Structure formats: C-alpha cells, structure tokens
Amino acid sequence: MLKYKTFLVFVLTAFCIAGGIAPFSASALTDSPSPWAADTVSQAAQKDLIPQDLNGSSYRQDITRSDFSRLALSLYAHLTGDTPTAPAASYFSDTDDAAVSAAYELQLMSGRGNGIFSPADPITRQEVAVAITKTLAASGIDTSMPADDILGELKPFSDLCDMAGWATQSFAFTLENKILYGMSETELCPTRLTTVEQAVVIASRCLDKYTLPPMATPSPSATPTPDASEARRVSISGDASLVSTGDRSAVVSWKAMPKASTYRVDIYLDQSNFWFADDDQFVKSVYTAANTMAGLQNLRAGMTYRLLINGLDAAQNPVCTYGAVLKITPPQTQQQKEQAVFSDGDITQKEQADALMQSVTVNVWKIGRDGSKYASKATIVVHKQIADPVRNIFKEIFEGTEKFPIKDAGGYNWREPMASGRLSHHNYGTAIDINADENYCIYKDGSTVGKFWLPGQNPYSILPDGEVVSIFAKYGFVWGGDSWSNPNDYMHFSYLGL
Ligand SMILES: [Zn+2]
Numbered sequence: 001m002l003k004y005k006t007f008l009v010f011v012l013t014a015f016c017i018a019g020g021i022a023p024f025s026a027s028a029l030t031d032s033p034s035p036w037a038a039d040t041v042s043q044a045a046q047k048d049l050i051p052q053d054l055n056g057s058s059y060r061q062d063i064t065r066s067d068f069s070r071l072a073l074s075l076y077a078h079l080t081g082d083t084p085t086a087p088a089a090s091y092f093s094d095t096d097d098a099a100v101s102a103a104y105e106l107q108l109m110s111g112r113g114n115g116i117f118s119p120a121d122p123i124t125r126q127e128v129a130v131a132i133t134k135t136l137a138a139s140g141i142d143t144s145m146p147a148d149d150i151l152g153e154l155k156p157f158s159d160l161c162d163m164a165g166w167a168t169q170s171f172a173f174t175l176e177n178k179i180l181y182g183m184s185e186t187e188l189c190p191t192r193l194t195t196v197e198q199a200v201v202i203a204s205r206c207l208d209k210y211t212l213p214p215m216a217t218p219s220p221s222a223t224p225t226p227d228a229s230e231a232r233r234v235s236i237s238g239d240a241s242l243v244s245t246g247d248r249s250a251v252v253s254w255k256a257m258p259k260a261s262t263y264r265v266d267i268y269l270d271q272s273n274f275w276f277a278d279d280d281q282f283v284k285s286v287y288t289a290a291n292t293m294a295g296l297q298n299l300r301a302g303m304t305y306r307l308l309i310n311g312l313d314a315a316q317n318p319v320c321t322y323g324a325v326l327k328i329t330p331p332q333t334q335q336q337k338e339q340a341v342f343s344d345g346d347i348t349q350k351e352q353a354d355a356l357m358q359s360v361t362v363n364v365w366k367i368g369r370d371g372s373k374y375a376s377k378a379t380i381v382v383h384k385q386i387a388d389p390v391r392n393i394f395k396e397i398f399e400g401t402e403k404f405p406i407k408d409a410g411g412y413n414w415r416e417p418m419a420s421g422r423l424s425h426h427n428y429g430t431a432i433d434i435n436a437d438e439n440y441c442i443y444k445d446g447s448t449v450g451k452f453w454l455p456g457q458n459p460y461s462i463l464p465d466g467e468v469v470s471i472f473a474k475y476g477f478v479w480g481g482d483s484w485s486n487p488n489d490y491m492h493f494s495y496l497g498l
Pocket of ligand 1: 336403426433489491492493
C-alpha cells in the first residue's frame with residue numbers, strides 16, 4: 001500500500017549521551033566474559049551499551065533487577081537517541097535507585113506489585129522477555145503479534161506451564177525476532193535466571209536489529225529539493241516537533257519548508273516493526289496552509305502513527321517530504337491490566353467468572369423508524385475491574401459528535417474454548433461486541449459471524465478513524481478490526497488485546 005518504503009531515507013540524529021553512559025573502561029565489571037559471549041560483549045562495550053554503574057562485578061553472575069534496569073535504559077537511549085531524564089518520583093518502597101525509577105517511568109520495567117521492585121533479586125528469563133519487549137515498544141517499535149503467530153512460536157516447547165500468562169506474548173515476540181532462544185529444542189526455561197553476560201548479549205541483539213542506519217542531521221536551512229527521493233524522516237528532536245499524548249488529539253508542527261505554500265499530511269497507522277512499510281495502514285490525508293496541524297483527532301492510545309508531511313508548491317507539486325512518528329501514550333501496561341483482571345487468579349471456570357461480573361447500564365443512541373436518533377439505554381455485563389472505564393467509554397460515545405448509534409452491545413458470555421484451546425476474552429468479561437450484524441467478524445477462509453461491515457455507508461458500522469475506536473483506545477481497549485491479521489473482528493473491542 002505504501003510506496004515510500006524504497007526511497008525514504010531514515011534519519012537518526014547522531015546522538016551523544018551526555019553524562020549518561022560512560023565508556024567501557026569505566027565499567028565496574030572486573031572479570032572477563034565467557035568465551036561464547038566475548039565477541040558480542042566487546043562489541044557492546046565499544047558501542048557504550050554496557051552501563052558503567054552496574055552493581056555487579058562479574059559477567060558470569062546473575063544480573064539483578066536494578067542492574068537490568070540500567071541496561072534497559074541504555075538500550076532505550078541508544079534506540080531512541082533520547083537521554084532518559086531524572087525520574088520525577090521514587091515509585092517503590094524497597095528502593096530509591098534513580099535508574100529503577102527512570103526505567104519504570106519510561107515503562108521499560110515493571111514492579112512486582114504493592115510498591116515492591118525487589119532491586120537485588122535476580123531476573124528470570126520471562127521477566128527479561130517482558131522488559132526487553134517493553135523497552136522496544138517504548139522506543140517506538142511495534143511489538144504486537146497476531147494470536148496465531150504467538151501460538152506458532154510457543155508450540156514447540158513443552159515447559160509452557162512454567163510460564164506466567166503475562167509473559168507469553170513477550171516471550172513469543174522475542175523468539176520470533178531471535179532476541180531470546182529456547183534453552184533446547186523443547187525447553188524455554190522461563191523461570192531460569194539470567195547472567196550479566198546473557199543480558200548484555202540480549203540487549204546487543206536488539207541494538208543490532210533495530211538501530212536505524214545513521215546519517216547526518218539534515219540542515220534546516222538547506223533548500224528543499226523537488227526530488228521526492230529526498231524524503232526525510234525527522235526525529236522527535238529534529239525538524240518536526242511531535243506531541244505524544246495520552247488523550248485523543250494532538251498538535252503536530254514541523255520546520256517550515258521554504259518553497260511550500262501548502263502541506264499535505266498523510267497519516268498512517270503503524271502496523272509493522274519498521275519505519276514505513278507496506279503493512280502500515282493509511283488513515284487519511286489532511287491539508288494545511290501552516291506548518292502546524294492542530295487538533296489531530298481521534299488518535300488511539302497505545303498506537304503509533306506515522307506522518308508523511310509533504311510540502312507542496314503553488315502548482316501542488318511536492319517540494320520536500322518529512323516523515324515523523326507520533327507515539328500515543330498507552331493508558332496502562334499489559335501487565336497492569338492483567339494484574340487487575342486476574343487479581344483473584346486465572347479464570348478457568350464459569351462459576352469463577354460469574355462471581356467477577358458486574359452489570360453496567362449506559363445511555364446509547366438508537367435510530368428510530370423515521371431515521372432520527374433518540375436516546376435509550378443498554379445494559380452490558382463486564383468484569384468488575386473494567387466497569388468504570390466501560391461506563392466512561394459509553395458516556396463519551398453518547399456525548400460524542402458522531403452520536404454513534406448502538407443497536408446491540410454484548411460483553412460477558414461464557415463460551416467453550418476455541419479450537420486453539422484458548423478461552424475467548426468474552427469469558428473474562430473483558431471484550432465487548434458492538435452492532436454484531438453490521439460489524440461482522442471475517443476469517444481468512446471467508447467464514448463470517450455477522451452480516452457485513454460497511455463503514456461510511458451503514459450508520460451502525462464502526463469507522464476505523466472514528467470516535468468509537470479512539471474512545472475505546474483511550475481506555476486501553478484494542479479494536480479487532482485492525483489489531484491482528486486473522487480474523488478481522490470489526491464488532492470486537494478487547495481490554496487485554498488479542
Ligand atoms: Zn467479540
């Protein structure tokens with residue numbers, strides 16, 4: 001779909017991390033790494049990936065959770081070019097280590113609940129998988145995976161029952177991307193501990209895989225060229241200033257292009273692991289005369305947008321293109337959500353689920369026989385942990401400018417496990433279907449549940465860039481319409497993803 005892939009030149013502003021990371025020679029590590037790790041560790045040291053202020057002294061001992069936080073911060077700094085700033089607060093009762101707070105604030109690391117971080121504890125492989133995946137996500141890399149791919153990655157291993165539910169997606173992602181490997185053909189050993197040298201090698205693989213080719217910072221005064229092959233991605237610290245937002249609108253501004261009289265901003269939803277790719281989904285184009293775009297509406301929390309800012313001359317010919325990335329702050333981490341939903345343990349039986357549900361009654365718009373909209377009520381049963389957000393979601397939809405009509409809305413529904421053995425998230429009361437007939441679920445083999453999906457034509461069909469999707473996203477729900485590849489489930493909103 002996107003044709004820019006071949007000519008877009010990526011800019012990673014050459015960065016220098018002032019005071020953040022000192023050279024290898026200053027590292028506290030006193031011994032040498034194991035032979036298998038020596039080359040990678042030495043390359044990582046040359047790239048200043050290994051933090052100088054590790055508390056450990058040996059490559060071969062287990063890395064602590066606080067030292068892993070230092071390594072995650074270093075990886076984040078290298079991938080983004082940002083220097084992590086001093087944390088705003090101390091978040092844990094058992095440590096005031098600034099690196100731990102900074103890593104937590106950037107959503108690279110999680111605590112262990114109840115204000116505990118356990119800084120001196122070793123870190124398990126599954127915790128590493130989650131921390132690395134979170135660090136990549138915080139660095140703007142898409143770490144989402146379709147359910148089928150997750151199952152496919154994990155299928156060969158026989159020790160999955162040792163793995164915590166919160167780690168499965170991250171573990172699958174790190175396997176797929178060759179960041180972590182099984183300990184044997186059939187063992188993942190998710191609870192085994194990680195040594196300092198293993199952690200460095202893992203971070204180093206990420207750096208090799210996800211670093212953009214460096215090039216010089218474009219000079220702001222350079223005359224724009226009409227050659228589209230000069231298209232540029234502009235980093236956040238470069239020519240385009242980007243506002244990351246937890247809400248649903250943003251203002252984006254960029255360096256004026258001297259020969260441009262108008263700008264066309266092409267907005268894409270990032271669905272790939274790399275900058276611009278064919279998987280990215282076109283949302284819309286917006287025209288603006290000024291080098292700013294106010295009120296970019298209906299942004300979706302937790303998603304990354306890619307903007308191509310095309311300067312056009314008076315004859316509408318392109319003079320220059322900037323690329324920019326707009327990351328919308330997720331409201332809650334996956335782990336926080338899972339902790340909330342499964343606070344009483346995994347849900348496997350109907351009786352367990354029944355006890356956790358709550359009925360929520362909300363205002364909705366209906367369409368009368370004469371075609372006009374009138375206010376009515378709907379009742380939805382959902383997990384008690386999401387009852388308040390669900391009330392707010394439907395309040396915002398009801399008060400929204402679209403006045404989106406809701407014929408039917410279904411939440412909790414105890415169903416038999418799917419063919420894969422997995423339970424539907426309707427069993428947990430964490431998924432909601434809206435207007436099922438007009439927002440069908442269509443599988444790759446062509447089979448469907450519901451009748452059709454005709455956004456823009458049928459008033460009950462959900463618009464991909466409309467209010468319903470962005471309001472759900474603001475409260476941490478993903479939309480089945482475009483969040484995984486099979487099926488496209490246009491009626492379905494899910495709090496836990498997948
Ligand atoms: Zn559903």
